[in-house]
Amino acid sequence: MDFDDTAEEAEFRAGARAFLEQHARRREPGSGLVYRAGNESPEFRQRAKAWQAKKADAGYAGITWPKEWGGRGGTAIQQVIYDQEEGKYAVPRGLFDIGLGMCIPTLCTWGTQAHRDRYARKALRGEEVWCQLFSEPAAGSDLAGLRTRADRDGDNWVVNGQKIWTSGAHYCDFGVLVARSNFAAPKHKGLTYFFLDMKSPGIEIRPIKQISGQSHFNEVFFSDVRIPDSHRLGKPGEGWKVSLTTLMNERYTIGGRASVGIEDIFELARNIELDDGPALKNAAVRDKLADWFVSSQGLKYSHFRTMTALSRGETPGPESSIGKLVNGSKLQNLAAFALDLMEQGGVLTNPELVPLAGVFQQTLMTSPSSRIAGGSDEIMRNIIAERVLGLPADVRVDKDLPFSALPTGNVKERS
Amino acid sequence: MNFDFSDDLKELREQARKFLRERCSGAVVRRVLEGPEAYDKGLWSEIAAMGWTGAAIPEAYGGVGLGHLGLCVLAEELGSALAPVPFSSSVYLATEAILAGGSEAQKRAWLPKLASGAAIGTLALAEGAGKADPRRLRTAFRNGVLSGEKLPVPDGDVADLAIVVAQGERGPVLALVDLKATGISRGAVETIDPTRSHARIAFNDTPAETLGAAGEGEALLRRVQDRAAVLFAFEQVGGAQKSLQMARDYALERYAFGRPIGSFQAIKHKLADVYVATELARSNAYYGAWALACNAPELPLAAATARISASDAFFLAAKENIQVHGGMGYTWEFDCHLYYRRAKLLSLALGSTRLWKDRLITQLETANAPL
Numbered sequence A: 001m002d003f004d005d006t007a008e009e010a011e012f013r014a015g016a017r018a019f020l021e022q023h024a025r026r027r028e029p030g031s032g033l034v035y036r037a038g039n040e041s042p043e044f045r046q047r048a049k050a051w052q053a054k055k056a057d058a059g060y061a062g063i064t065w066p067k068e069w070g071g072r073g074g075t076a077i078q079q080v081i082y083d084q085e086e087g088k089y090a091v092p093r094g095l096f097d098i099g100l101g102m103c104i105p106t107l108c109t110w111g112t113q114a115h116r117d118r119y120a121r122k123a124l125r126g127e128e129v130w131c132q133l134f135s136e137p138a139a140g141s142d143l144a145g146l147r148t149r150a151d152r153d154g155d156n157w158v159v160n161g162q163k164i165w166t167s168g169a170h171y172c173d174f175g176v177l178v179a180r181s182n183f184a185a186p187k188h189k190g191l192t193y194f195f196l197d198m199k200s201p202g203i204e205i206r207p208i209k210q211i212s213g214q215s216h217f218n219e220v221f222f223s224d225v226r227i228p229d230s231h232r233l234g235k236p237g238e239g240w241k242v243s244l245t246t247l248m249n250e251r252y253t254i255g256g257r258a259s260v261g262i263e264d265i266f267e268l269a270r271n272i273e274l275d276d277g278p279a280l281k282n283a284a285v286r287d288k289l290a291d292w293f294v295s296s297q298g299l300k301y302s303h304f305r306t307m308t309a310l311s312r313g314e315t316p317g318p319e320s321s322i323g324k325l326v327n328g329s330k331l332q333n334l335a336a337f338a339l340d341l342m343e344q345g346g347v348l349t350n351p352e353l354v355p356l357a358g359v360f361q362q363t364l365m366t367s368p369s370s371r372i373a374g375g376s377d378e379i380m381r382n383i384i385a386e387r388v389l390g391l392p393a394d395v396r397v398d399k400d401l402p403f404s405a406l407p408t409g410n411v412k413e414r415s
Numbered sequence B: 001m002n003f004d005f006s007d008d009l010k011e012l013r014e015q016a017r018k019f020l021r022e023r024c025s026g027a028v029v030r031r032v033l034e035g036p037e038a039y040d041k042g043l044w045s046e047i048a049a050m051g052w053t054g055a056a057i058p059e060a061y062g063g064v065g066l067g068h069l070g071l072c073v074l075a076e077e078l079g080s081a082l083a084p085v086p087f088s089s090s091v092y093l094a095t096e097a098i099l100a101g102g103s104e105a106q107k108r109a110w111l112p113k114l115a116s117g118a119a120i121g122t123l124a125l126a127e128g129a130g131k132a133d134p135r136r137l138r139t140a141f142r143n144g145v146l147s148g149e150k151l152p153v154p155d156g157d158v159a160d161l162a163i164v165v166a167q168g169e170r171g172p173v174l175a176l177v178d179l180k181a182t183g184i185s186r187g188a189v190e191t192i193d194p195t196r197s198h199a200r201i202a203f204n205d206t207p208a209e210t211l212g213a214a215g216e217g218e219a220l221l222r223r224v225q226d227r228a229a230v231l232f233a234f235e236q237v238g239g240a241q242k243s244l245q246m247a248r249d250y251a252l253e254r255y256a257f258g259r260p261i262g263s264f265q266a267i268k269h270k271l272a273d274v275y276v277a278t279e280l281a282r283s284n285a286y287y288g289a290w291a292l293a294c295n296a297p298e299l300p301l302a303a304a305t306a307r308i309s310a311s312d313a314f315f316l317a318a319k320e321n322i323q324v325h326g327g328m329g330y331t332w333e334f335d336c337h338l339y340y341r342r343a344k345l346l347s348l349a350l351g352s353t354r355l356w357k358d359r360l361i362t363q364l365e366t367a368n369a370p371l
């Protein structure tokens, strides 16, 4: 048992360090949460794209992607090493997570070499950004309940319907989309998977304002949008199978992210005064911080265990779901506790008036999303219970009925 | 990076698991729970004969030199089986204390006997309910003799050797006592977990020797506690995993409202949470194992992290195991309570999580620790 780099790993790490040292600035406490606070201004995107291009040209994007996809053909351990090193620097993060983590791997897995040549490289360099058009008003956790329809018309498909919560749709160039091509089949059997140009005629994108006040996600309406059949991935009716490739990558992308916020709360506790001195000397504060530290460490070393399995060529199991489950609540509780330490002043949001430039106030408002997006806490617990522990699936009333015969709810539409 | 046990050690784990399945069934644990014996002597001698008691002792002192990673693997299995033997006292505490602080003569005198299981050792710190602050102990060690009372001392009724934490002339000191010496009276006491015996030991001008350099008793105690914390964490992880397994199996077998109770989300999600806590504890224990095995400067931090994580996970798993079993879980007949008892016992064995959390944050304050 060791954490030592092998000679090759050490060489790779040295290369990554040299690259980062030359092109990036070291991170300061608090700066880690900036992207999660929804910083997606055009200026931010510009910087993110420039950084991504540099990274790709130096061979540090798509590290584990096969060469046929335009990747480095490297190992999972190299990816971890790079992430560890990059984590120490203030570089723009997150803009390409969905595209590179989910969409392109699906495209490369199910598409042709021509698809890979045309799209993967550009995505890797940040020239084209991708979004995921899965969720609908009536289909979130129950994704297979989606009702956007795709009808075949010669060499094209015609798409009508609505997607929702589409992150980044307003600035993305391409998207992956699942739609229903057969309403008479049971829900999982009537789906077909596509990718499409987000500038296609008939697409209307409306931003949705989030509780954080920002508009990171959107409603996307489709009116007779034509998608060439060559942009179909997998066979008609097999869209669910293709979607699973995307969703597995989603769990992995999100679950694998390093835990956040611990250093920030320590920084705060060192500097803010309670009755009896710095908060860090207070027994109740120490108790909480210890709990968060322990769970962060637990995730870090769980991640190392996963990576060890990966480096032996084993596939990481659904265990990797625990990262997202643990981090979501932790982030939220940690932010709320940080505000408590600031007492009434904790309500202030002006970055100049509160510690760490308001990162905890921002996190309070953004953290609920991490318990919902990419599989809610409840869905994650179901996955662990069913796939890891082997407990029975939930009782289902919808599995074998034709989709058109399923009961639907009656939730008030957003106005 | 290679953050896993070697194939050899995995093989050892399989052997240990198989051996304990055969030799340490629930019936064996219950014989100690309900009978007059302090521990299972047959099991103890078999374990010793396989070299487990000498796993971390160098061959020069009669051990098998398997190293601490091997010991971690064994600890997990012993915890899972609730082995009713004085392993933790003798191996994680007494042996570690002598390895860490013993003079050459002390090592020669005791390690071979501890390795062979011929002698049982323990560490005596607590003096009744309340925090055992090494600087405020009533037990005193002066002019080579020890006086005072220790309660509870794990395996104190059967031990041959005790490392007693006492007040010395220059601060806390670890005193090594041969329990056959004069001026000792001891007797078993009742505890929440009768599968692991505990005693009250009174010392009255009992001859003893200092362990380690004068004035460094407190540092040595911490070192021993850190090392033991990792080993205890593996026992706790073993117990947590077994509790989860029991709950999961029962949830599949037991039907209510026409379905297995394991199909109700309240049960599924509860067990998912237990799984998460156990996995985090396991990962933290692995890190502790690494730090222990290579004597890393990170050991104090890794040990505290492993201990807190494992104590919390085992208690959560054990109490929810009872909950999942319903009324059955509250019976003497079912084994759920054995894990519940052991979980609480182990979480106090080296000090509560409250103390270890304080220790952890102190580490983070002082060390330039990576967060």
Ligand SMILES: Cc1cc2nc3c(=O)[nH]c(=O)nc-3n(C[C@H](O)[C@H](O)[C@H](O)COP(=O)(O)OP(=O)(O)OC[C@H]3O[C@@H](n4cnc5c(N)ncnc54)[C@H](O)[C@@H]3O)c2cc1C
Pocket: A098, A131, A132, A133, A134, A135, A137, A139, A140, A141, A142, A164, A165, A166, A167, A168, A217, A369, A372, A373, A374, A375, A376, A377, A378, A379, A382, A394, B265
């Ligand atoms: C910030 C953000 C970004 C997102 N980005 C995208 C994106 O880019 N593309 C995209 O396609 N989607 C995106 N989503 C959508 C996201 O995937 C869904 O919100 C999520 O899957 C939950 O679906 P829902 O919102 O319909 O909630 P519902 O499925 O209606 O869930 C409501 C509540 O019911 C619970 N629930 C549902 N089913 C069960 C069950 N079987 N057992 C127990 N409880 C259950 C849920 O846990 C939740 O608490 C995003 C969401 C957020 C918040």
